[in-house]
Amino acid sequence: MNFLIGRLSRFQHLSDETISRLIAGELATVRAFSSRSHIEKCWQCRSRREAFERAAMQVTEHRNRLVEGTPPNPQRRELLLADLRRRAEQSAPQPIWTRSISYLRSLLEVAVGSQETQVKRARRRSATAGWPGGAATAGEGDIWSRQL
Numbered sequence: 001m002n003f004l005i006g007r008l009s010r011f012q013h014l015s016d017e018t019i020s021r022l023i024a025g026e027l028a029t030v031r032a033f034s035s036r037s038h039i040e041k042c043w044q045c046r047s048r049r050e051a052f053e054r055a056a057m058q059v060t061e062h063r064n065r066l067v068e069g070t071p072p073n074p075q076r077r078e079l080l081l082a083d084l085r086r087r088a089e090q091s092a093p094q095p096i097w098t099r100s101i102s103y104l105r106s107l108l109e110v111a112v113g114s115q116e117t118q119v120k121r122a123r124r125r126s127a128t129a130g131w132p133g134g135a136a137t138a139g140e141g142d143i144w145s146r147q148l
Helices: 001-013 018-022 028-042 044-070 076-091 096-127
Strands: none
Touching: 001 028, 018 028, 028 044
16 A cells, blocks of 8 residues: 555655644545655655645634624623524414414415315306206205205
8 A cells, every 4th residue: 555655655745625624524544545645655645734734724824814803792692682682583383363363364364265266166067057067956056055
């Protein structure tokens, strides 16, 4: 295996993504080991790794300067608490009577919808009673003559 790693390290350089992930500690153990051994032998990849580390430090320092230079907002805490209260009210469980009313309302909508459908069917039957294949006897399509 060492022979294979040595051969790869001579002919292939590490990608920017691999170097970045190595610095962040996101590489798998075997890949991290092979990358570190390659960097020990390859001055080009070693200098690229050092450039990545310098860039990361500069970004961190710049961010720290921005955070330190930003004046604190005295209303920030109150705004955060108001937002948390609003979200808590929105996600709070509804009382049982509210859920019951919603359930009954949906049942009523289904019942009314099904009754309207039956009325429409009955009207179609009574309208087609004189046509061939229509209702043969009077009252057969009448919804009100049936027991519900």
